[in-house]
Amino acid sequence: MSDTSYRLAVIVASTREGRFAPTIAKWLAHHTGQRPEIEVDVIDLAETPLPADLSSSPSEADLAALGAVTPRLRQADAFVVITPEYNHSYPASVKTLIDWHRDPWQAKPVAFVSYGGLSGGLRAVEHLRPVFSEVHAVTIRETVSFHGPWGKFDEDGRHLDEEAGNAAAGAAKSMLDQLSWWAVSLREARATRPYLAN
Numbered sequence: 001m002s003d004t005s006y007r008l009a010v011i012v013a014s015t016r017e018g019r020f021a022p023t024i025a026k027w028l029a030h031h032t033g034q035r036p037e038i039e040v041d042v043i044d045l046a047e048t049p050l051p052a053d054l055s056s057s058p059s060e061a062d063l064a065a066l067g068a069v070t071p072r073l074r075q076a077d078a079f080v081v082i083t084p085e086y087n088h089s090y091p092a093s094v095k096t097l098i099d100w101h102r103d104p105w106q107a108k109p110v111a112f113v114s115y116g117g118l119s120g121g122l123r124a125v126e127h128l129r130p131v132f133s134e135v136h137a138v139t140i141r142e143t144v145s146f147h148g149p150w151g152k153f154d155e156d157g158r159h160l161d162e163e164a165g166n167a168a169a170g171a172a173k174s175m176l177d178q179l180s181w182w183a184v185s186l187r188e189a190r191a192t193r194p195y196l197a198n
Contacts, residue, residue, distance in 0.1 A: 005037040006183040009076035013083040013094040015046040020150060024082050024115055026157025028144075031172040037180060041072050045093040052092075054099055066100060073104035078111070078183035079137075083124045085116035090124040095131070102135055107195040109182035111140040111175050120145030136197045138182060142175040144168060 010028060014021035025042060032038050048069050051062045058066065073079075083090050098105070110132050114121025122145050129139045146152075146168070152160055159165030189195075 002037070004180075004184055005039065006077035006180070006187065007039045007041065007075055008032065008179075008183070009072060009079050010040055010042045011079060011081045011094065011097065012042065012044040012046070013081055013091045015049070015091065015093045019046070019084070020115065021046075021082055021084065023153050023155075023157050024113060024146065024149070027153065027159070027168075028080065028082065028113055028157075028172070030157060031169065031176065035176060035180070038176070041076065043069060043072055045091075045097060049093075050096050050100055052096060054096075069097070070101060070104065073101055076104070076108065077187050078109045078179050079105075080111045080113060080179070081128065082113045083115075083121060083128065085114065085119060085121040085124040088123045089127045094128070098131055098135060102197075105132065106136040106197050107138070107186050107190055109138045109140055109179055109186060111143065111179045113144045113146075113172075113175075115146040115149050117148060120147040136195070138186065140175060140178045140182065142171065142178050144171045144175055 010025065012021045012025050029040070032040050050065050050069065051058070055062065081094060083094060112125045112128065114125050116124070122143070125143055132139050152164070154160060159168060
């Protein structure tokens with residue numbers, strides 16, 4: 001890995017049957033795939049479910065479920081959360097993921113790609129920002145949001161509307177530019193001075 005390359009964990013938050021999240025994940029993969037500095041690991045919470053009971057003494061089954069996710073969070077230098085908006089907020093699955101982990105988020109950047117109705121999922125994003133702040137992550141200002149995206153993408157995750165697709169591509173570039181800067185800079189900072197969380 002070069003000095004400017006980094007590991008990005010893309011977290012697919014929706015776990016509902018018939019979810020639209022995989023389409024958005026394909027769209028994002030197209031854009032991250034154009035950036036050779038990014039090594040992507042997709043953590044789909046529908047495929048790697050975590051126990052809802054946040055026990056201080058996890059069972060063997062709990063530990064096995066965590067073992068499929070925790071090392072990947074630790075190895076990541078940055079995160080993108082793909083989230084829908086459910087009832088003005090984010091899915092329980094992503095809160096469970098955050099609550100099971102503390103250290104893997106610390107002093108690492110988090111960006112958001114959201115989708116939903118009129119708000120484009122932005123209310124979910126704004127609810128997630130203080131949650132990630134509490135675990136000492138740094139959230140990126142630039143986001144990508146899709147308003148009423150259903151029926152507007154093909155099965156490969158490409159936007160069917162050229163103008164809207166170009167606008168979304170521009171937003172993705174801005175977000176990934178910022179995320180790359182923070183990912184590399186914070187990794188260098190952590191290597192120089194270990195992060196101290198209260």
